[in-house]
Amino acid sequence: MYEGLLPPNPTHVLRFDTDENAAQAMTALLGEVFDPAETAVASFETEDGHWHVEAYFAHAPDEAGVRDLLRLVIGDRADEVTFSAIAQKDWVRASLDGLKPVRAGRFLVHGSHDRHTVRTNDIAIEIDAALAFGTGHHGTTLGCLLSLADELRRRRPQRVLDVGTGTGILALAAARAVRRTVVAGDIDPVAVAVARANARLNGAGQFIRYYAAPGVRHALANRPRRFDLVFANILAKPLRQLAPAIAGVLSGPGTLVLSGLLPRDVPGVLSAYAAQGLRLWKRSEREGWATLVLRRGGAAPGTARAHRRPAG
Numbered sequence: 001m002y003e004g005l006l007p008p009n010p011t012h013v014l015r016f017d018t019d020e021n022a023a024q025a026m027t028a029l030l031g032e033v034f035d036p037a038e039t040a041v042a043s044f045e046t047e048d049g050h051w052h053v054e055a056y057f058a059h060a061p062d063e064a065g066v067r068d069l070l071r072l073v074i075g076d077r078a079d080e081v082t083f084s085a086i087a088q089k090d091w092v093r094a095s096l097d098g099l100k101p102v103r104a105g106r107f108l109v110h111g112s113h114d115r116h117t118v119r120t121n122d123i124a125i126e127i128d129a130a131l132a133f134g135t136g137h138h139g140t141t142l143g144c145l146l147s148l149a150d151e152l153r154r155r156r157p158q159r160v161l162d163v164g165t166g167t168g169i170l171a172l173a174a175a176r177a178v179r180r181t182v183v184a185g186d187i188d189p190v191a192v193a194v195a196r197a198n199a200r201l202n203g204a205g206q207f208i209r210y211y212a213a214p215g216v217r218h219a220l221a222n223r224p225r226r227f228d229l230v231f232a233n234i235l236a237k238p239l240r241q242l243a244p245a246i247a248g249v250l251s252g253p254g255t256l257v258l259s260g261l262l263p264r265d266v267p268g269v270l271s272a273y274a275a276q277g278l279r280l281w282k283r284s285e286r287e288g289w290a291t292l293v294l295r296r297g298g299a300a301p302g303t304a305r306a307h308r309r310p311a312g
Helices: 020-033 063-080 088-098 112-117 139-154 169-178 189-201 236-241 243-249 263-274
Strands: 012-018 039-045 051-057 082-085 102-104 107-110 123-126 160-163 182-186 208-212 227-233 250-261 278-286 289-296
Touching (some): 012 063, 020 039, 020 051, 020 063, 063 082, 102 139, 107 139, 107 169, 139 169, 139 250, 139 278, 160 169, 169 182, 169 189, 169 208, 169 227, 182 189, 189 208, 236 243, 236 250, 236 263, 243 250, 243 263, 250 263, 250 278, 263 278, 263 289
Parallel strands (some): 160 182, 160 227, 182 208, 227 250
Antiparallel strands (some): 012 051, 012 082, 039 051, 102 107, 278 289
16 A cells, blocks of 8 residues: 655545556656655555545546546546546545544654643654644554564664654654664655655654655665665565565564555465564564564464554
């Protein structure tokens, strides 16, 4: 799943269900044609195996023109694409509701309107309400944050990598906790810019080094056996494809946290990483999404079954 970055105060949304190839092609085409400051495009797999595409617009789009553009990808099915107006008062309220504080161990993710909820020993992470998507409230991000909290109870990581950082919340949480340099990358330069801004907002900019590139294909990340904690919260297919590269930058005793997975994706992903010498240590599910913690060597006792925890 890709957690999209919405333009401030979106007014219209496009929605369409299709297959994976068409969804990726539509996302790439719309992302290339429209100004990323005024349009956000996201695609993700649904639980029934279909792919859902959404595009948010800061201004009313030329619907006929957009359909003609999409016709290049999906043919006459472009006529099935739906456009809806977003009531401004509803969006603002939904943004604030979506930013109710979320706790994961000592980590507290909150909006600026909830600063009063921060406790003395909290590691507080503030995300602006305008960036309500990708704020730790999705089951994948929350699963990774809880995995980070568990890891910190066991040891203090020295070198952390966040692959597919999105809004940067995992890199930011790690940097705030260990007060050491964290490397974070994303294929989307807009996401990297937003993550950088979030780090500055939270006083952690000096601890995080960012890159814009796919996977670990950058000098900051492509360093064999360097990182003792790696996050990759993306999608099942790229996680499988990236298995050799991600395993290659994980140190011998390191911990790998994977998410962005539906339960049916787990066996294929585990198989890809088992081929790299990594085994399941812990599995959890939240809101229908799985998070996996892997380490080199054999699996920990009792990890064959999923550990399900309530969301939040």
